[in-house]
Amino acid sequence: MASAVLLFFVLMVMSVRDGKSEKSLFNLKCESAVGVISQNTNIPCSIESQKKPVSINTVVLKRLGQKKPCFVYQPHENTITGDTRFKVLGGSSLQLQNTAISDEGEYEYHIRTSLGEDLIKFTISVTAKYNNPVITSVPEKIEKNGRAELHCTASGGYPAGTIHWFDQSNTNWTKSASLDITRGDDGLHTLSSTLRFQSFDTLWAPFKCIVLNNKYQEEGRSSFILERKDVSETTVGNNTMTNTIAGVVVIGSLVAGLLVALLCRQRRVQQLRRASALPF
Ligand SMILES: *[C@@H]1O[C@H](CO)[C@@H](O)[C@H](O)[C@H]1NC(C)=O
Numbered sequence: 649m650a651s652a653v654l655l656f657f658v659l660m661v662m663s664v665r666d667g668k669s670e671k672s673l674f675n676l677k678c679e680s681a682v683g684v685i686s687q688n689t690n691i692p693c694s695i696e697s698q699k700k701p702v703s704i705n706t707v708v709l710k711r712l713g714q715k716k717p718c719f720v721y722q723p724h725e726n727t728i729t730g731d732t733r734f735k736v737l738g739g740s741s742l743q744l745q746n747t748a749i750s751d752e753g754e755y756e757y758h759i760r761t762s763l764g765e766d767l768i769k770f771t772i773s774v775t776a777k778y779n780n781p782v783i784t785s786v787p788e789k790i791e792k793n794g795r796a797e798l799h800c801t802a803s804g805g806y807p808a809g810t811i812h813w814f815d816q817s818n819t820n821w822t823k824s825a826s827l828d829i830t831r832g833d834d835g836l837h838t839l840s841s842t843l844r845f846q847s848f849d850t851l852w853a854p855f856k857c858i859v860l861n862n863k864y865q866e867e868g869r870s871s872f873i874l875e876r877k878d879v880s881e882t883t884v885g886n887n888t889m890t891n892t893i894a895g896v897v898v899i900g901s902l903v904a905g906l907l908v909a910l911l912c913r914q915r916r917v918q919q920l921r922r923a924s925a926l927p928f
Contacts, residue, residue, distance in 0.1 A: 673697055676740060676759050676766040683747035685776040685806060685836075691742040693770075697763055705760045707736055712754035712769070749774050749806055749835035776836055778805030778859045780868040789877040796848040798872060800857035803838040807862045811841035815852040850876055 674697030683689030695702050709719040709730070719734040721727070733745040740759060744751060752774045758767045781802040790796045800811055808829050813821040825843045832838065839859065853874035859867045 673699060673763040674702060674761065674766065676757065676768045678740075678742075678757055678768050678770040680771040680773070681744075683744065683751070683772060683774050685749065685774055686746055689744045689747045689751075689772060689774075690737070691744070691770060691772070693740040693742060693757070693768075695740050695759075695761070699763060703762045704736075704740065705762065706758075707740075708758040708760075709734060709742070710756045710758070712756055718755075744772065747772075747774055749776075774806060775861070776804060776806040778802040778809060778837075778839065778861070778867045781811070781839075781857050781859050781870045783855070783857050783870050783872040785872065785875075787877075789875045790848050790850070791877040792850050793847045794877075796845045798843040798845075798855055798857075799840065800843075800870065801838065801840045802859040802868060803832075804836050805839070805859075805861065805867070806836050808837050809839055809859060809861045809867065810864075811839050812858045812860060813841065813843055814856045814858070816854055817852075819852075821855070850874060 674695050676693060676695055678691055678693040681689050681691045704723055707719070707721040707723075708717045710717045717730055719728070719730040721734075721736050723736070735743040735745065737743050742757070751772055754769055754771050756767060756769055759765060779802055781800050783798060783800045785799070786797040787794075798813075800813070802809075802811065811822075811825070811827055813825050815821060821843060825841045828840045828842075830838045830840070841857065843855070853872065855872040856869055857872070858869045861867050
């Protein structure tokens with residue numbers, strides 16, 4: 649009895665597999681693609697079949713959820729309709745030129761060939777690298793133990809990433825920062841992170857700001873060159889003062905020395921004159 653049940657299941661599974669292989673004599677396979685903004689994106693596809701060669705009659709590309717195809721290609725008539733940024737490369741692979749953020753999404757790829765037809769889904773995702781981050785501070789010149797804000801901004805990226813902060817000893821300050829993400833008309837993101845200090849210890853500097861993409865990969869970093877109010881004004885001022893004083897002291901002692909030497913010489917000359925003027 650048990651063996652009869654097993655046989656039944658085996659036959660059922662086989663018939664399902666047979667049914668599938670009868671329906672399509674080939675398989676269309678596509679890899680999902682990650683494109684870079686304003687560059688060409690390749691969508692590698694292949695036709696797997698026992699019989700060769702397979703000739704393509706029609707390619708229809710639709711965005712998921714839309715009725716109208718975004719691209720139709722008929723190689724025999726050599727006609728293309730829809731978005732001309734799409735191209736069929738050798739075989740069944742596709743290329744999308746001048747990729748835009750709006751191209752992101754799921755697609756349905758319908759192919760009709762001499763061996764029948766098949767339908768497959770693939771996704772296109774788009775990325776754009778962030779520009780190198782720029783760090784500024786408020787105030788521009790930071791006072792020791794004074795209030796301070798550091799701002800790190802990176803623009804032109806996609807999708808949304810994040811910013812991490814580290815100080816001179818590589819201590820992670822990210823938790824104390826607040827991140828603001830804005831999206832421009834072009835769909836690209838600007839990341840702005842702010843680190844606020846009630847009392848800034850100049851020993852923490854330089855601060856590093858690191859830009860990470862949505863996969864937490866580093867895309868750029870910057871170091872903050874600290875401009876200290878106390879150093880740049882007071883200390884430098886003092887230095888000039890000491891230099892001036894030192895100069896005055898050196899020149900003054902030289903002049904004094906010369907005067908003394910002159911006086912001594914005059915005295916000796918006078919003494920000699922007096923000696924020679926004495927009557928014999
Ligand atoms: C720094 O801190 C952030 C936020 O807590 C965390 O996500 C990140 O992994 C930390 N980075 C390192 C290198 O420890």
